Amino acid sequence: AQSVTQLDSQxxxxxxxPVELRCNYSSSVxxxxxxxxxxxxxxxxxxxxxxxxSTLVKGINGFEAEFNKSQTSFHLxxxxxxxxxxxxxxxxxxxxxxxxxxxxxxxxxxxSVIP
Amino acid sequence: NAGxxxxxxxxxxxIGQSMTLQCAQDMNHNYMYWYRQxxxxxxxxxYYSVGAGIxxxxxxxxxxxxxxxxxxxxxxxxxxxxxxxxxxYFCASSYQTGDGYTFGSGTxxxxx
Numbered sequence: 001a002q003s004v005t006q007l008d009s010q011x012x013x014x015x016x017x018p019v020e021l022r023c024n025y026s027s028s029v030x031x032x033x034x035x036x037x038x039x040x041x042x043x044x045x046x047x048x049x050x051x052x053x054s055t056l057v058k059g060i061n062g063f064e065a066e067f068n069k070s071q072t073s074f075h076l077x078x079x080x081x082x083x084x085x086x087x088x089x090x091x092x093x094x095x096x097x098x099x100x101x102x103x104x105x106x107x108x109x110x111x112s113v114i115p
Numbered sequence: 116n117a118g119x120x121x122x123x124x125x126x127x128x129x130i131g132q133s134m135t136l137q138c139a140q141d142m143n144h145n146y147m148y149w150y151r152q153x154x155x156x157x158x159x160x161x162y163y164s165v166g167a168g169i170x171x172x173x174x175x176x177x178x179x180x181x182x183x184x185x186x187x188x189x190x191x192x193x194x195x196x197x198x199x200x201x202x203x204y205f206c207a208s209s210y211q212t213g214d215g216y217t218f219g220s221g222t223x224x225x226x227x
Contacts, residue, residue: 009155034215043119043205043218044158051213090157094213101212105150105157 002027002095006106013081014114021076021109023065023091032094033074035065038108039087047089050074061085086113117141121206121219128196128226136191136222138206146209147189148173148216149181151202158205164189196226 003026013019025031032051036044048059055067065076074091091106122137140147145166150158160173164183178200180192189208193200203223207216 004157032213036215036218041221043220044207044216045218046215049213049215096212103160103216105159107155107157 004093004104004106006091006109008109010110012112016080018079019081021089023074025072025093030096034092035076036090037087081113083113119217119219121222125223132196133194138189139187140208144208144210148207149191150205153202198226201226
């Protein structure tokens with residue numbers, strides 16, 4: 001069965017400090033991976049995606065993520081966070097060749113940036 | 116460029132009432148989706164469509180219906196509202212598999 005796990009439900013971090021939000025997946029089929037951000041009372045916005053090729057993917061707002069097949073992980077990182085990065089972050093996997101190309105979202109990680 | 120537009124933004128329903136959540140996109144996307152978001156649960160797929168006239172069930176379709184008569188519109192129908200349908204509903208679209216989704220701003224529904 002396919003799944004996406006985000007072990008950290010809440011991550012507090014001081015402004016200008018680095019942050020890593022963890023995402024792990026389980027799959028017996030090929031997978032595309034995504035990170036989305038949701039600001040309060042808004043829909044989700046795509047931060048970055050990994051389809052194939054280079055395992056280090058750069059996205060918007062200075063975020064990057066690294067695909068690690070052996071560890072089945074796709075952790076999101078930013079070297080220096082800003083107050084404006086306070087939001088909910090969702091990891092998602094698109095599992096190919098299932099009954100349909102099925103996207104599964106993780107439960108989300110709430111990032112709080114402390115001034 | 117409007118993207119994905121959802122209406123209404125908020126709605127309170129009484130148990131047993133029905134309503135339609137509207138979703139429209141102006142990007143000529145083939146794929147459209149309805150998700151519900153409950154606290155701590157991520158997003159769960161209700162229904163999806165791969166093109167006009169084609170719809171199929173997702174993970175949590177019970178209590179909902181959809182139609183897709185045009186590429187642009189993908190309304191979600193709740194026939195007999197129940198408290199368990201209290202949630203935030205998001206419509207999303209994509210051009211093809213592997214593209215990220217474009218989400219609407221959501222509809223917050225409360226059933227009392």
